[in-house]
Structures are given as C-alpha cells and as structure tokens.
Amino acid sequence: MNWGELERIDSTGMKEAILLQGESVKVSIKESHKAILEVAGSVRFKNVLMTGAGDKYLIPMISEYLWEYFSDIPIKTVHSRTLTDSPPKWIGKNTLAILLSQSGTTKDTLDAMDLCLSRGSTCVAITNRWERPEDRSLLDLEEEGGYVIRTRTKPYPEKSLPSTGTFHATLALLNLLLLEILAFSQRNSEIDYALKLQTEAIPDLIDKLSKSSRVIEWGKLAAKWGLNYVDKMFYVMGDGARYPVARKHALIMLMEGVKSDACDSRMEEFVHSLVETLEEENKEKKPLIILKPPSQTKSLETFQLVKRVWEKQAGKEKILEVAPQEIDKEILIPQGNIENLLSPPLYAIPLEWQAFYLALLRGIDPGVSRLVGKIRSADTLTKI
Template sequence: MCGIVGYIGEQQAAPILLAGLSKLEYRGYDSAGICVRDESTGNVEVVKAKGRLRTLIEKTDDGHSVIGTSGIGHTRWATHGEPSENNAHPHCSDDKNVVLVHNGIIENFQELKEKLVKRGYTFYSETDTEVAVKLIDYYYKKTESPLTSIATAMLHIRGSYAFGVMFKDCPNKIFAARKDSPLIIGKSEHGTLIGSDVPAILDQTRNVYYIDNMEIAELTKDEIHFFNMDEDEIEKEVVQIKWDAEAAEKGGYEHFMLKEIHEQPRAVQDTIGAYVKDNAVDFSEIGLKDEELANIERVYIVGCGSAYHVAMAAKYVLEDMTQVPVEIDIASEFRYRNPILVKNSLVVIISQSGETADSLAALRLAKEKGVAVLGVVNVVGSSIARESDHTLYTYAGPEISVATTKAYSTQLIAMYLFAMRLAQVKGLLSEEDCAKMIAELNELPAKIQKILDDKERIQWFASKYANAKDMFFLGRGLDYAISLEGSLKMKEISYIHSEAYAAGELKHGTISLIEDNTLVVGVLTQSNLYEKTISNMVEVKSRGAYLMGLTTYGNYGIEDTADFSVYVPKTDPHFATSLAIIPLQLLGYYVSVAKGLDVDKPRNLAKSVTVE
C-alpha cells in the first residue's frame, strides 16, 4: 500500500523519482522520501517530508537540488508508526551504508529487532522497515555480498514486502526483491527502473519485467539480472505495456474519479468485445473449455471491497441463470474459516490490481485444496493473473482514483459473460436467448453514456445533501448488491456515515436509526421486487426520512413516494447493476466535491491493499 520507484542511468535521478512517485500517490500519501547517490563524492543523500508529495517536491526544488544519477523513492501509507519524517522512507543502516524502501508488512519485526539490538544496532523510527534495512546490513557485514545479504534477510523475514535497496559500497547498482507485494522492473533507453505499479515508469519505458515471489533483481544503468534464493541467475521475458501513457493522466477532468466514471462506456465495450465473438461468448483464448464448465457443481466467489460487491451481484445472476450454487466470501474471511471446497467446484478471485493480499492468499488456499481458480483482474502479469488457472482480464485500463468505478463495471461484465457461458453449457440458455442477452450487453455502453449526459441533476441533488451525517441505501435482490457499492462509494470519498441494507431487514432493528431528514436511497430496478421495496420506503418516509428513488424509465409512480427520483434506461434485469451504479457513483463524487475533499485520495485509504 506504499509506492516505490527506483532509477539508475544517465540522467539525473531525483526528477525521475519524483515524477514516478507523483503517479503512485494513490498508493500512499502520509509521507514521502528519496535517496540519491552523488557519483562525484560517493555519498548518498536522503530527503524526506511528512504529508503529501508536494511538500517533498518543494523541499527538493523539483528534484534539482539533489544531485546524482541513481536513487530510490517512496510514498508511504502508514502502518507501523505515525506519519512523520522519522518514519518516512527511505530508511538507512546505522552507518548509512544500506538504504531501503519497502512496501508491505514485516510480521516478525519485533523478534528481529530484539536480535539486532543485542548485536549493537539502534533504532530511530517506529517502523518495521528499519528492521529490514538493518537486517540486510547485518548480513552484508558478515558476507560482503549485497546479493547474499538480501537473500539471507529474505529467508528470515516473515510477511509481505517489495524492497528497493542501495549499498554505498556498490555505487553502480541498485537492487530489488519481493514477496507478495507488487514490483516491476523496467528498461529504458537511458537507464533501468523499478516501480510498484506500471504508471510509475510508464513515461520512461513500456518494456517491463515482472519479478516473482522470492526473487531478487540487480540493476545497472545498462543491464538487469534476476536471481532466485540460491543466487542462481534466472531468465525473464520482457513484457510490453500496451497502455497509452495519457490513460494515466487526468485528460482535462478535475479528478481521476470523474474521468474514470466517464471512461466506463469505453471500458465496458472493450471488455465485452474481448470475449464476444460471432455473437457468442467465447473463452477459448483463456483456455476455459466447455468441458471444464460442464463439470462445475459449485462456484465460490472471493473479493474485497467493491470486488466483493461484484461477487454479491454475480451470485444473484449466476444462481438464477445456471442453477449452480454460489458461495461468496470476503477474501480475508475465506482464508481463515477453513472453507470446505467440494469436488468439481471453481473458485473465482476478483481483484482490480491482481495483487490484493487477502485475495491472493485465498487463491493459494484454493489451489492447495486442489480446486481450479479463475482470476478476474485488470492488470496483465499481476500475481493473481499469473497464478490462476484461467484469467478473465477486464479491459478498464489504468485506474488511478482510490475509489474504483470503471474496474468495478468491467468486473460485472466479466461475471455476466461467465454466467451466460456457464448457462449455455448447462443447457439452460439457448443460442437464441444468448444472442438477445448479448444484444442487451452491447447496448450498455450507450445507456451508461445517456446516464452520464444527465449528471447535472445528480450534481444539484448532491449539493443539497453535502452536509448529511448519515445515509442509508435500501434494495432487494440485485438492488441490494447495487446498494452495497453505492453506500461504499459514499462513505469512502465523502466521509459520510453510510450503510446499505436488504430492505426487508428494516423492521428487524435498522428502522430505529431513521430521524427527520435522514437521506434514504431506495434502489428499485427489479420489477418483481418493486412493490416490496416501495413499501419499505413508505415505512421510512413515515418516520421522517427524505427519499431518493432510483429506478428504470417507466416506473414514474415512484414519484408518489420518493422526494427525488433518478431514472436509468431499461435493460435485461440481470444487467441492471451496470446502469444503476452510475448515478450512485456520481452522487458520491459530487457530495465529496461539494465538501471540498480530496476525491482521488480519501483519507486512510490506498488503492491496492497489498498487506493484511
């Protein structure tokens, strides 16, 4: 959940490091720092700043005051120790011979710290990272080998980590290593780079290598070498990043979130187009064969946050269309409840980054139990993509805002397509009916655009409720799944206490929370549940709630109950989530803007949760 960059080459390092960190501030923004080696003196200079990256940029005159052509940088999301310059990365050994940046959590840091204190080391910070750098220094002083010292330290560290490491005694090299935290290595015309995510190095190169678990990379300005724990050199193939560099920029929008909301029609269309061939769902390119689908007797879907809400929607769709039982789990619960996975089942892991720590652990647990895994991910070459038996890529492109929008929407599309193909293989969806559903899918981008074209009504309504203290979202069936995501968007970027409830649960305690002018959003896209949800909305209105109703065009009777109504185009009921979520994304966004908050970097959150 922190950002790492590194560079060694022919150009000044600090401006490149700061530019890379600026692309990673969504991964951490409590503090930032860089370390640069001055080749003329052999010394390394470490500069840190508390708060947003802008403070560090100003402190270093955009990097121009820090001289040298190799260095490492970091933007931090605090885990061990409060945000401060002392706790900011990079961290150094006592004699400043070893300097390190770290993403992840070292679980046995206290045990290692006690060992190092007994050997004369002192500690200036509250971080687990300082333990790592001093452990590497300890083994370096014994072995005089950077590679051996890093490898030996890795064998003694428990937890997750990605490291960028510099040794004062090795002026022409930087090193990188990883276990369970993302890290990529890049090669440009004038040097080599490390980064914890593609946007960090995209303006320097499109040619990257993915470093795997328990591997070490050694970088010079001209070469990159990879090693395993035995220090045997291993070969890796270069991967070319297809993203347009401008895709990771705001493109004239005030915030990345608004830009990414508006990119959903394109992202949805691209994801559909990747798997629909000749008017049929085709998974042949990912190796998911009909014979394998035919044998599936149970599906387990695992995700965190918004990915879990996709799982909730997918459960309703899959069970209705395929008659296959579906269990859904929050990833952190799945791995610890000792799940009973039946024979002939499939585990689906949903993750935008493909590096989500709990989801990755759930994947590995499923494979240990001998169950096939389907990964639904957005990032090519990510850990979940590489370790899954099959991977359904979502074609959202880079998603920078911490609050997911287009990745969520493309994950929904992937799960619709999976449900449709599974239903066909099970003999429950005819070719004719499948063609009709594909036609409905192909209309979704234009229908999403229609909702976006009417966003000013949502903006006006959001300004009225920007000072709300509490909000509630209600729905039944798929509308409950939509409500969960709408509520999350509200709470994570506006800091308004918001909850989503299955509407039928109101009378079992929740209705006691309703006070005069409490905003309640009722979602009503499922025609068979419309009247039931209306009755629940009437109940809260009679207790003083102010009602926003979200339904499809034609259900104008909702205006008899709701104080403010929002309409979305009609579609196949299975696909309603894809349309109904758009007004709720916009509502959360505009409430946050009206409150003057940092929409793209909400407090206490980071984009990719790579630690437990």
C-alpha cells in the first residue's frame, strides 16, 4: 500500500493537524492560561451552562464528568440550536454560560450567545479565532461584558472540517477553566493534582500518541479493517466520559470525514437496546468499534460482556477494540479516578488516524465537505 501517494489527496493538511495537535494543546495552555485565571477569579454564578455545535457540543459533555466529580453546583450541556429554540427557564443572571466555537462565527452558537446575554448571564467563549471578523462573532463578548479565551492550533487556522487540533485544544482549555474556577473556591490536593495532569501530563501524552509510529500504524490497520464494512454501517461505543469520544468518531470523523454511515452507542445501554441487533432475525450483523475502559474502572466488566457477546453473535472479525494504553505500551498512561476523567482525548487519537486513512482508502479528501460548511443556516441550506 503506497500511503504516501494516497496522502496527496489530503488538501487541507489534516495529517499535519493530527501530528501537531499535542503542540496545539501546549501552546494554547501557555498563551491562554493567564486569561483563564482572570476569568476564574472574576466569575460568580450558581449554575453552569455549556453549549456549542458539532464536536464543540460533544467536548463539554466530556468536561461535565470532571466538574461533577469535584462540585455540587449544577452543570448542563445543551446544543446551541436547542438552547436557542427551547431555552430553559433557569438560565439567567446566576448562570455562567460557556460557549464553544472553532470559527467563532457558528450561527447556532451566536444565537445562543445572544440569548444568554439577554438573560443577564455571564458569558465566556472559547474559540480558535484570533482576528475579529467584520460580522458578529464570539469575540464581540470582549466589548459586551463577557470573556474570550483563545485556542492556538498548529497550523492556524485549522482547515479540515473534522477538526482535530481544535478539538484537543478546546477540551484542554475548557477542563483547565473548570479546574481553575474550582481551585478559587475549594482548593485541595486532588484539584491541584488534576491541574498538574491537565497542564503537563495530558498535553505530553497527546503529543506522544499523535506522533507515535505504533498508533499511526494501528490507524492504517484499523482503516483496512474498516474498508470491509464502510458501505454498511459502524456502531461506535464508549462508556461514561469516553462516550462523547465514541459519538465524535461516529458523527464527525466517520460521517463528515469518511462519508460513511455510523451510529454512536452508550456502553451502559448495550443490554437494553443494541444487543437485540445480534438476534438471528438480523441477518447482517454490523461492525462494532468499542473504546476499552482503563483496567481500574467499574465499566471494564461491561466492556468484557459486550466483547464476549459480540464476538459470539457477530464474529471476532466484526469488533475493533480501541485502547491507547495498549496500542503503544512504551507510552505510559497514568491510572486513577482523576486520570480516567482526563484521559478521553487520548482515545480520540487512534480513531483520528483510522478515519484519516479510511477516507484516503476510499479516495476521499478527509478534511473537505462538499455540501454543508461549519456555518449552517436556513439560507445557506436552500442554496445546496
């Protein structure tokens, strides 16, 4: 297989963005940590709202687990379109609203920002945009009493539609923001340890895994495996804080990048729904991509059940395990409760490589969308 020849299809530099996403996280933390500390020391609130669209809706779903481990202050993630169309009554002057958008101009998220501002909420934006555009953007918060925290990706701006560097940098800054807010009110050794992990260990692990020859080779082999089923449909399964990563792989990497049908599934729901697709009436069993939890987690037992049943009913060839701690054993991933909450982005990396190479095997440019761009509106959709 001449991978070098296939990589010429990549017109948006998606490979470079994946290779450099660890550096993107490190630079983002270095350049924005001061702004995060200023926000953390200034905001006052009684509940937290996090909102975005695409993978910027999935990112706060991961961070929720981290916040809820440390705090009893209510927190909720709502899709920015849903938030605007069906605004919860509780959003108001006691709400800290955190808005996420790579471009800073995503229409759904701008509408959500306007709603939160109209309710008197304290608004904080995390975006990869540094230059102020002519039209309205999240950067307008700097002039409207809110705050803006910027990621810094390499390359900048990130061009590929299924963002990789921006995903990791945004998640890192969101986790860091939440931890620093917690540190101002209830500093303790666990929060200090989590801060150290988020600012030092996790960025290093993202960098090493993204550039690991073993992880890249795994991605190529996983892509060849996926090519057998790419015209069917994939199930992608994860548990707890790993579930949003599974959903990202299904909805963003496979649907947007590979142009393949895919469906996310919660591991906790397996015995309540997905297991029934393995009955004999379903003649064509679908392939399953499953994120393996770390060894110390309670959900490992559920993983083993899913694996055993799927291999028996669908066949061993129709299951792909994703375990970054096993793909490159020379890269040591720390274990523990807090590590488990901060490790989900590590699972995204081998999956990014799988999607990248699977798209290339199909002759598809993995970073390009021919139909719908990141800024969606009724007007633009009617022009398709």
